[in-house]
Amino acid sequence: MPSIEQTLREGFDSYRRYVNPLVSLRAELLGEPVRVTETRDGQLVGERGPVEDFHGTQTFGHRHPAITAAIQAFLDSPSPNWFPSRVNPFAGSLAEKLCARANRTLEGPRDAYSNVFFANSGSGGVEAAIKLARASTGRPRILSLDGAYHGCTMGSCALMKKGMFRDPFEPHLPAVESLPFGDVDALARAFAGGDVAALVVEPIQLEGGVRTLPSAFIEAACELSARHGALLVADEIQTGLGRTGRFLASECWPRRPDAVVLGKHLGGGLLPISAMLTRAELFERAYGKHYAAAEAHNTTFGGSALVCVAALATLELLTDDLIARVAELGARFRKRLSDALSRHPLFEEVRGAGLLVGVALHPSDHPWLSFEHFQVDGLEGIPSIGVLLCHRLYRRGFYCFACGHDWRILRILPRFNVPEGVLDTFLGAIDEELAYLCSLA
Known part of the structure; x- marks a missing residue:
């Protein structure tokens, strides 16, 4: 078996050759900090x-x-790490603590989460919510919103915004419909047929451009889903676990979503785990008919002991004080970003909540800053400005990303314990690099 040191020397080239050549090439062309070899x-x-x-x-x-x-x-x-009976004490302990933490803001037991399904990825958690909705309601239709990013497995991919992440894999899961973002009238028309199993939404669409769901749409979604007996599913893979300055971004909604999906940093950044939280009565309705039904939806290694240990350690660190810091530091950081960048003609606005931050840019119309100029086939007409700013920031030691569905928007998600001095340095760097791009445009 090769040593860690040998793998860090040779494995990058092996990835390019045997895993995904275009990902490696893209990273090289953009100047991403690929060959990272340690943490400090x-x-x-x-x-x-x-x-x-x-x-x-x-x-x-x-x-x-x-x-x-x-x-x-x-x-x-x-x-043991894997329990063949699937009766896993580590999963039980984590489920209990997740429900208790998520229910802390409730005034009473009504709508409290009391059941958890563990998967290996956010996509798997969304799949679990889709299946729960169809099995518990007996209805076919699943609604999502334009601009959504819910995952790359076949079911979750069907909920995705049309485009490069969805189109190559058609035909998709039947009876899935995408509604215009924030359109209350379209939502009411969709529910009128009485055959909706679930509405799946992100409280803030991150890949869609860091777009927060309008309050009027949230109110309508809560009321209509309850009235028509459909599940309201909050995909909080990117907004949950304190990221917006609340444990759940949806905890302030008029009613608790029937299911919420968590993922990303639940495993502390070290191990892959996601969770779908729901109410026991919904789980029983879907999977409680008999013993065989209890096995109707499962995953072999979802919620294995080791990943649950990582998640339990993560929850210990995720204190109320830390989440309050995320809210306060995030508000300061977003204001300072807006103040610093407002002088630049390519700057539009700062979006987000807590330490979930989006920097929206105006596309440059200069031909030298286009993908056509860089001879990148297939990206004609797509704004390059967010990708170019990321490229400049890589050189300054900051790993930023453009939103997957809107490359005009930078998505900036700092660690919760980031020193304020690091954010100060970033503010100076992004101000200087955007000024440079504006001088070219």
């Missing part, structure tokens, strides 16, 4: 020095000592 104080370290990761999977920075120690302690123990 929560940051990545690569050939050009330290890199601050703003992707959002590493809530406490890369390889947080407490989460690493919990995983190591489990590996040093004699406990």
